[in-house]
Structure formats: C-alpha cells, structure tokens
Amino acid sequence: MPPLIGLTMARSADGLRDGISVAYLNALRQAGGIAVALPNGTTANVLTRLDGLILTGGGDFAPERYARPNRGTKDEAICPERDQTEIELIRAAQALHMPMLGICRGIQALAVALGGTLIQDISQEMAGSDIVHYQTKGRSSATHGIDVLRPSRLFDLAGSAEIRVNSLHHQAVEFVPEGFTVVATAEDGLIEAMEGPGRDFVMGVQWHPEDLAVAGDVVSQRIFATFVTQASMFKTDTRRG
Ligand SMILES: [Mn+2]
Numbered sequence: 404m405p406p407l408i409g410l411t412m413a414r415s416a417d418g419l420r421d422g423i424s425v426a427y428l429n430a431l432r433q434a435g436g437i438a439v440a441l442p443n444g445t446t447a448n449v450l451t452r453l454d455g456l457i458l459t460g461g462g463d464f465a466p467e468r469y470a471r472p473n474r475g476t477k478d479e480a481i482c483p484e485r486d487q488t489e490i491e492l493i494r495a496a497q498a499l500h501m502p503m504l505g506i507c508r509g510i511q512a513l514a515v516a517l518g519g520t521l522i523q524d525i526s527q528e529m530a531g532s533d534i535v536h537y538q539t540k541g542r543s544s545a546t547h548g549i550d551v552l553r554p555s556r557l558f559d560l561a562g563s564a565e566i567r568v569n570s571l572h573h574q575a576v577e578f579v580p581e582g583f584t585v586v587a588t589a590e591d592g593l594i595e596a597m598e599g600p601g602r603d604f605v606m607g608v609q610w611h612p613e614d615l616a617v618a619g620d621v622v623s624q625r626i627f628a629t630f631v632t633q634a635s636m637f638k639t640d641t642r643r644g
Contacts, residue, residue: 406454434627447495455634458509475524476603510607517580
C-alpha cells in the first residue's frame with residue numbers, strides 16, 4: 404500500500420465548498436502517494452491513519468495568529484476555520500515526527516503554527532524589491548531564480564545552487580520558527596524555502612512545485628518524490644508496513 408498523504412483544503416469565497424487544485428493530486432500521484440482530502444474542521448486525530456501531510460496554497464493567515472497587527476493582510480482572504488485546522492494538524496504532525504511539505508500558504512502555515520511570523524504584504528514591506536513575486540504568466544512558468552543554500556535537503560535533491568521557480572504570493576515568511584533553517588532565498592532576500600530541525604522531514608517552499616512538476620520540472624518532481632519516500636519510511640517505521 405503506497406503512503407496515505409493528507410492534503411489541506413481551501414474554502415471557497417462563498418464559504419460553501421472546500422476544494423483542492425488538481426495539480427496537487429496529479430503531482431502526488433506521479434510521485435506514488437495516495438491523496439486523502441482533509442476538509443477544514445478535520446481534527447488532528449486523523450493523523451494516526453496517515454503517513455504524511457501536505458499544507459496547500461491559499462489565502463492569508465489572520466495576523467493575530469502570530470500576534471501582529473494587520474499590516475497588509477487581506478481580510479477577505481482569511482478563513483479562521485482553515486487557520487485553526489492547519490495549526491492543529493501541523494502541531495500534532497510535528498509531535499508524531501510525520502513528514503510535512505508546506506507549499507506557498509503551506510510554508511507560511513508551518514511558520515505560523517510553530518512560532519514564526521509573516522511578511523503581510525511584500526509590496527509594502529519590501530518596497531525596494533524588483534522581483535515579481537506575483538507573476539502574471541501562467542502557473543506552470545518559472546519566472547524568478549532562487550539561491551539554494553547548503554547543506555540542505557533541498558540542495559541535495561536540486562543538485563544545484565540556483566533554480567528557477569514560479570511565484571504566486573503576496574506574503575512570505577518573515578522569521579522562521581526556532582530550530583528551522585532558511586534553505587532558499589530570492590535575490591531580494593525573501594525566504595523561498597525552509598526546513599525543520601533534526602531528522603524529521605519538514606520542508607516549506609514558497610513556490611508551487613505541483614504546477615511545475617506536472618509541467619515536467621525535475622526539481623519539483625523530486626520534491627514530491629522525496630516527500631513520498633519519507634512518508635513511506637515513516638509508515639514503515641511507525642506501523643511496520
Ligand atoms: Mn517568489
């Protein structure tokens with residue numbers, strides 16, 4: 404049985420649906436994992452039946468979640484139930500040493516849940532940046548470079564200190580949680596990837612590897628493949644197959 408991977412979900416603006424982009428499902432299937440949908444409101448005890456957790460993209464966290472006043476967070480993009488669900492899932496998954504992959508909002512979810520903070524609006528807080536972090540090109544186009552730092556899991560799987568990524572975010576991680584390491588930055592200094600401490604696989608990326616993976620980008624495919632391998636190992640270690 405391939406590993407079961409829980410994926411968090413985005414609530415529609417009208418509040419009537421929780422959904423997930425097909426690209427995540429395709430990238431995960433390509434890597435050999437089985438997707439399990441985690442609607443908002445899911446409680447963390449579901450993790451005892453899963454082997455890995457993917458925090459997906461989406462809107463802004465309420466700044467109260469990391470004890471800051473609003474400095475550019477889009478109120479209309481906040482879903483309190485999603486914030487709560489993801490924070491609980493992340494903290495419980497960390498306690499279980501479960502592999503986690505945070506994508507876009509997901510790297511921010513890892514930061515918020517584990518004690519970091521966010522840049523709430525890049526255009527206001529990093530006005531000097533000349534990098535376009537909210538691209539107008541299609542999601543599967545890589546539009547800016549990032550420097551991958553070593554030693555890191557990301558460098559090991561990328562095999563290169565410079566890769567190109569897509570960019571569809573107006574927020575970013577400001578301070579990583581204690582024990583975490585910044586493992587990739589854009590030329591303007593913005594954090595594009597971080598990894599957790601120790602042997603647990605916890606990786607957050609600010610770009611959308613699921614869109615690049617489906618378009619054939621090898622590094623993005625390897626991120627999913629490595630994550631699924633880690634989830635398989637977690638499953639074997641904790642459940643003896
Ligand atoms: Mn970016």
